Amino acid sequence: DGGITQSPKYLFRKEGQNVTLSCEQNLNHDAMYWYRQDPGQGLRLIYYSQIVNDFQKGDIAEGYSVSREKKESFPLTVTSAQKNPTAFYLCASKSFGTSGTNTQYFGPGTRLTVL
């Protein structure tokens, strides 16, 4: 079954704890992305990676960290420095191919609640 998987679907953590969200894709896509979705704010880019072992900050990177050790995996760590971590987190990926493939596909998301 091909696609993007995110686990877990729901995650609860105590304030002050770091937590890592998983994102895996078996689409052989080059680039992977992490977004945060809050009501009325749309999707905001946290971090992205266009190739293995390289990643760039998005618009709201503070309090987050990522790694890209494998092409198919792009985990996101929400650190205790993130002031408002409760949100819905979406992972996406896309292929850098010929024209017409500039399309991102999304995983099912992880809803993180920090108590």
Next chain:
Amino acid sequence: AQSVSQHNHHVILSEAASLELGCNYSYGGTVNLFWYVQYPGQHLQLLLKYFSGDPLVKGIKGFEAEFIKSKFSFNLRKPSVQWSDTAEYFCAVIPNSGYSTLTFGKGTMLLVSP
């Protein structure tokens, strides 16, 4: 940097009504444009996209969108909505320069009453 503006945050329609959701973007160069939909409890899905060619693009479930370059707009339309179209709709834009990132609008929540 590019930006996207969606005109309505909430839209309420009765079944069989026509739908038009506004989307405007700001960017001086060539762009690719997308509409994504998020049904309740489901993940974000691609509804339709525009890369080049015919500015009227057709997507899934009877949706279409028209790219009007002079107005920097990419409005989403459907002639007759159904209760199952209840969802949140996001417009997104990305410069057509290979390694740019996607920028989303804030979304429009559509509620269709039966």
